Amino acid sequence: MSRGDLFIVSSPSGAGKTTLIRRVLEDPRIGGSLHFSVSHTTRLPRVGERTGVEYHFVDEAAFRAIETRGGFLEWAVVHGNLYGTSRDEVEPRLDRGIDVLLDIDVQGARQVRSHVPEAVKVIVFPPSREVLEMRLKARGSDAPDVVLRRLAVARKEMEEWGEFDYAIINEDLEAAVDELRSILVARRAGKSRRRERLESILRSFAP
Numbered sequence: 001m002s003r004g005d006l007f008i009v010s011s012p013s014g015a016g017k018t019t020l021i022r023r024v025l026e027d028p029r030i031g032g033s034l035h036f037s038v039s040h041t042t043r044l045p046r047v048g049e050r051t052g053v054e055y056h057f058v059d060e061a062a063f064r065a066i067e068t069r070g071g072f073l074e075w076a077v078v079h080g081n082l083y084g085t086s087r088d089e090v091e092p093r094l095d096r097g098i099d100v101l102l103d104i105d106v107q108g109a110r111q112v113r114s115h116v117p118e119a120v121k122v123i124v125f126p127p128s129r130e131v132l133e134m135r136l137k138a139r140g141s142d143a144p145d146v147v148l149r150r151l152a153v154a155r156k157e158m159e160e161w162g163e164f165d166y167a168i169i170n171e172d173l174e175a176a177v178d179e180l181r182s183i184l185v186a187r188r189a190g191k192s193r194r195r196e197r198l199e200s201i202l203r204s205f206a207p
């Protein structure tokens with residue numbers, strides 16, 4: 001059986017990546033055969049978030065214990081909280097031929113890139129600075145100086161676009177959903193994913 005593909009979807013905060021991913025996973029043609037990697041985080045759950053679904057919510061000691069035993073594929077400090085992708089979430093599934101999608105920040109994407117060079121890397125851009133600023137302010141959860149800081153961080157992160165394979169500009173959500181879905185679907189036609197079937201079809205042509 002061929003290994004599953006690892007997809008990394010990254011963006012600066014406020015670019016709408018989480019909504020985009022949720023929409024794509026709701027599509028039964030995609031969600032049924034793709035595992036969303038549930039990260040560990042020390043941030044507190046938001047209203048409606050459940051541990052094991054959006055995140056594994058843990059305290060810092062538990063997070064550090066996993067890190068110490070080498071249990072994270074990558075981890076990073078994002079806006080003051082620890083976030084990490086555990087190997088258990090990813091590696092056994094890839095081995096079983098299941099695709100895995102990581103919703104992680106740009107620092108995490110950099111780390112995964114160095115361990116798993118064949119990962120498919122997608123960056124999501126907002127259509128403009130104004131739109132990102134508007135989205136960050138609309139959340140209403142951050143003071144104006146925090147919004148400015150996030151915009152500066154966003155710029156630094158977006159400067160790394162050249163390291164990604166695909167870039168989605170999230171101007172129109174439906175168009176962005178279509179693009180991400182297409183990237184996931186196209187990978188399934190990758191020749192290495194089809195090796196066994198291709199060879200078996202070819203064998204049936206043997207004289």
Ligand code: 5GP
Pocket residue numbers: 011012013039040043074075076078083084085103104105106107108109
């Ligand atoms: P939020 O707290 O808003 O859910 O996520 C904040 C940021 O952390 C988002 O950019 C999200 O992609 C990123 N993030 C979530 N899980 C992980 C992870 O396991 N590793 C890294 N590096 N970033 C993560």
